[in-house]
Amino acid sequence: MSEKVLIIGAGPAGLEAARTVADLGYTAVMVEKRDRVGGTPDEFHYAQLTHHFRDSEEAMNELAAAATASANVELLTSSQVAALEGEVGNLTATIQNGSGSKNIEAGAVILATGFQHFDPGRETQYYNYYSFPDVITIADLEGMLKAHQVVRPSTGQPPERVAFIQCVGSRDRQIGNEFCSKVCCGIASKQAIEIRQQLPDSRVMIFYIDMRMYGYWENELYWPAQEQYRVNYVKGLVSEILPKGDRLLVRGEDTTMGRPMEVVLDLVVLSVGMEPSAGTRAMAATLNIEQNKYGFVAAGGSTRIDPVATSRPGIFVVGAASGPADLDDTFSSAGLAAARAIAAIRRAG
């Protein structure tokens, strides 16, 4: 019998889960395959968050400090879970790192292995991400925004005309990602505002199918982007990107105006969606829990309404490991999973 909670992944979801477990007087053991915490926001040098344009690095540092400062949180970096045996209350995880392997006893497990940005080279060669240096992704752009160095990679100069293309790798049956990635409309709008702040002479357009600015993103991001920052939203389908001198020609259809559209641009940003991370796929197999057809962890089953339950008792899933999630989703589900994990341990004890 162990009262420890094993948390796999030390990004926002894992850190918040660990903090909550510790706050409740239990011990969390975090296993992270990278050599540092912070997850995707850290790895991709996120600039500001959609939460009131909060600095991402600062927010992640606060979160990490809150989690790792506790004597009840143990952190194993550069480590991976190789196996998990036993039942809720009596689980044994085999942890591998460079120097060998060891066993950890735990009562419950929280899987916080997150997502990865869709790779636009995989199926959508027509956007020419890997051929044209000035076609980048929202993940690439985060780093530029953080460094205050938004430039055309081909010239190193600031772009005058920038466009975002939404739903790259999402809502797309051809590549099998029928789901909506939920956050890309908000992220692109936030980034468009940041570009306009950093490059006041720039012009920024967003080509979209539906602008999914749910809840307060509508008033906090979408309206200011249009009214204060003059971001131009165009409901349209982009069919191809071609070279045009040293710039880019975007060709498609403006569906509101019902006419073909051709726009010359300096920088095109692909709003790539979420896919399950390699860690999520690998851990789902290692932990022997059900995945949905997209490879995310199946949460809640077919009848229960439980955003953190997996198919295996005592194993809970948080954040984007079970599908597209924003930071509010991630923090909330981390708290619920921490409570569920402890409740499961209490019942088993």
Added chain:
Amino acid sequence: MSEKVLIIGAGPAGLEAARTVADLGYTAVMVEKRDRVGGTPDEFHYAQLTHHFRDSEEAMNELAAAATASANVELLTSSQVAALEGEVGNLTATIQNGSGSKNIEAGAVILATGFQHFDPGRETQYYNYYSFPDVITIADLEGMLKAHQVVRPSTGQPPERVAFIQCVGSRDRQIGNEFCSKVCCGIASKQAIEIRQQLPDSRVMIFYIDMRMYGYWENELYWPAQEQYRVNYVKGLVSEILPKGDRLLVRGEDTTMGRPMEVVLDLVVLSVGMEPSAGTRAMAATLNIEQNKYGFVAAGGSTRIDPVATSRPGIFVVGAASGPADLDDTFSSAGLAAARAIAAIRRAG
């Protein structure tokens, strides 16, 4: 010093919070102003949930049973919180009911007072909700779907042609509700599918600005609605509803086709958005916690990323009391708040 958690409201958010508090070995006292639990889904006789078309009554009964079966959960119905004095760890609530008032000691409070459906009579008389019996809301329709009695109220006969109008009371600066209500696209699509199931000869249209089917609602609701159930989605603005014989004439603009639109219908369903419930407004004042400009409880402050924190330590907010929320949001935030409330009590102890 009290280790009890006072939970105000016994809808989905409050019930899930109470269950989680009890599962963690603490005591929850639920105060509910109605004479029964279940909140808005119970009051408005919701039919099926967007979660895999789960029967709402059955799901709410399970949730209620899980919460109220615990010896650690005390339920006070037909009761209201009239005052709250003290600090986290040492709070005293004055509870009023028909027979008088009494004091309850608590260590922390979770506010779960939810939303109310926007009243389409208030500002949007042009949709004639109160004049035309065959103009109803998604809240009205839930009860009809649950009873398998989808009819034109004017005749009692099943409608042949039905249309939904999205964003009634949302994304609307004129009435001051600039936010998006988040769930109405999903609810309308679910209801459209249910109508087509119950009335296979019907035709159903949805007039929308943006179809905000985020995450898995895209593949679980939006695509089946179109492909399997032949629901017709029209990006368009509806300017008015007029009588046309004993039917209704909807007039507006099809923005995709770029032309005026006139459609004759038997039943028009207004997709009314979320507003803070009377209880949310009243309790925010009683508890002396900040509200945002829409009257919802301000959550997370301006810099913290904390979906359940309010401006007063030891008071937490869950579900739709802080703004538009779906059931996953509600359940997740309930879990986080339960954990935060107990952590606050532990720190104060």
